[in-house]
Amino acid sequence: MKIPKPRKRGDSYRIEIMFDGKRYSCTRDTPKECEHWATIKLLELKTGRTEDNKPVKPTITWMDLFNQYYDSVGKYTDSKAWNLTQLKSFEKKVGNLANTLIYDITPKQLTTWRNKRLKEVSDNTVLKEISLYSAMFTYAQKELFLITENPWMQISKPSKPDSRYRRISQQEIEKILKILNYEVGQIPTQSDHYVAWSFLFAIETAMRRGEILNMRKSDIYDGYVHLPKTKNGTKRNVPLSLFAKELVDLISREQEKIIPQSENAFRQMWEKKKAKTDIVDLHFHDTRHEAISRMVRVRKLPVEVLAKITGHKKIEVLVNVYYNPDAQELVEMFNGSAS
Incomplete structure (x- = not known):
């Protein structure tokens, strides 16, 4: 099967392949990384095994993870209303990353997202969002055993803003x-x-x-x-x-x-x-x-x-x-x- 050409999406590249009537995709920083992923993915799909001869990982996007995290954890916390608000606006905030497999999300992509987000909202808002997103990946790592590392732990966080000083007259x-x-x-x-x-x-x-x-x-x-x-x-x-x-x-x-x-x-x-x-x-x-x-x-x-x-x-x-x-x-x- 011929590997399709990656398409540029913003600061990254996206590639899609079809296998047995199902569509698979990923987002990477360069076209070569996309093509490498597609080659390995097709091999896994054809053999039913990974390149390490292990069973293929379940297909779970970041959006899927957020939904599962909310149903299992987020709605049982004191911040459930805020968590639900974040879930509803999630795709708008993270763009293509929402539909990217959690195994494929890189620290570089998260850094690019962080820098873009800092131009849109306050440092404190970005810190809160990073805290929530990082908690999801920790959940995927330590509860679902889907990933071995949390990519959020490999990026720098914005400096915490000065404490709020506000009296009421x-x-x-x-x-x-x-x-x-x-x-x-x-x-x-x-x-x-x-x-x-x-x-x-x-x-x-x-x-x-x-x-x-x-x-x-x-x-x-x-x-x-x-x-x-x-x-x-x-x-x-x-x-x-x-x-x-x-x-x-x-x-x-x-x-x-x-x-x-x-x-x-x-x-x-x-x-x-x-x-x-x-x-x-x-x-x-x-x-x-x-x-x-x-x-x-x-x-x-x-x-x-x-x-x-x-x-x-x-x-x-x-x-x-x-x-x-x-x-x-x-x-x-x-x-x-x-x-």
Whole structure:
């Protein structure tokens, strides 16, 4: 059988062969590599054996791997919604690599993809995507035993961006409450009310959005909330301030789930309403920065106690990422400690 000529696709080459009515293809960096692959592939298909006289590997593309990884692992994690979003947009993000056999994906191809992706999105987004993609190949290596090496381990990752430093002003809080049609002390009855309620509760407790959305009446005790499952896999107790208790008292006694919304509906409401304000660069997770900074300033909590409340296992992350005092707060604490 005559080997077809490879076709150029972007920065790489793609070759397709037919055997017994089935189509096989691969993507390589050069035409010669494509032709070499096609020669070996045809030999394997004709003999039913590999060049090492081993059974032919199962045909599994990166897209196939992603689907299998999601069904077996991804949808059972706390990031299942994000994983599903990544799955739906996967082919658009990686192009021809999605339909390339996982055995054929090279570090050079991944480096080319990384460089292209860095021109489209932030370094942090690329880091998150690489982490997910690398986890898939580790799954293929250590659980499915399909590959012997993870190609992602052979490429350089973008530098981790500086930690986010974002406080929330009282003026911004008022704008968020206004756009969500909510006033402090109001019993929430509508979807936008619950988003506003959660915003206030997060600033008061330093709880994550997901933790608030999963919170139930049965988790609330006299003076604290018990979180049976958190992002880092451990349980913890979060003390409630007087204001936090007042917020809890506003929730109907009949409903077990505090926030009667899905994570996706909540996120869409937050983004849609926030976009109607003039507030720049505010994420819901910034409430955690604000809450932790307030706890230090107002309650003077020692770092080891604060870590128990926030659930941080690494003190340096708590101090260097989430504690964001402004200059005036530092001056006040400095002078206050001398009196």
